[in-house]
Every structure is written in structure tokens, then in C-alpha cells.
Amino acid sequence: MMHSRRRFSVDVVKDIPTMATKLADHSWCACQGFRLADTPLLLLNDSTGPDGAQEFAVFDVVRGVQTESITVSWMTKERLTAFFHRHLAAVANAETLEGLGKGGLPSLEHGEGPCQHCA
Ligand SMILES: [Zn+2]
DSSP: OTTTTOBOEEEEESSHHHHHHHHHHOOOOTTEEEEETTSSEEEEEOOSSTTSOOEEEEEETTTTEEEEEEEGGGOOHHHHHHHHHHHHHHHHHOSSOOOOSSSOSOBOOOOSSOOTTTO
């Protein structure tokens, strides 16, 4: 991802439809992440800022690698839902994952109080 030095605050989302709705219907702070409950799927906001297109880096949190990058601003709820299903199946069936980019998983310890992105 581009912003691998950001610290993220991660909300656990209960299912794929909820995740798709959150991403399609809102703009998020640049330090916001989402983890899909009971799966290795982790999304971290990789946007340059709240005014730009909402870009998310997709991680397999178990293996600690970035597997995709998606621009959710250009995706409908339906497309996001289909993407998550397809992506989870692909990741589950892969013996090894080719990571995208470098830097690995950024910090998921946002810390107390607002940072420069959510102040
Ligand atoms: Zn923040």
C-alpha cells in the first residue's frame, strides 16, 4: 500500500453485505480499517485524503500480505459484495499468496485520541 506508515483503527464488520454498504455509502478517515469477522480479510484506507477517491488496500491478515487494492468510490454495493466473495474464495484456495507492494502490514495500533487523519 501507499500509506504503510499510517496507524489504523480497525472496526470488525459482521458480514459481507454490511462491509459493502459501509464502503459504498461513506467516506472514511484515512486511518480507518475494517476486518471482516471470522475471515482473514482486512481493508485499510489507502486514500490520499477524504476528498480523493476512496482507495483501500486489501490484506490477508493471517499471512500478513496485501493481496489487492480497490477503489471503492467507483464500485457499487453489488460489485463490492461480489468482489469480497470472489476474493475470499481465491485466498482460501491459494497455497501461497503473492504480495502486492512492500512494507507488509502497517500498525493496527491507532493509539489514544485523534491522529492527523481523524482530528
Ligand atoms: Zn486517526
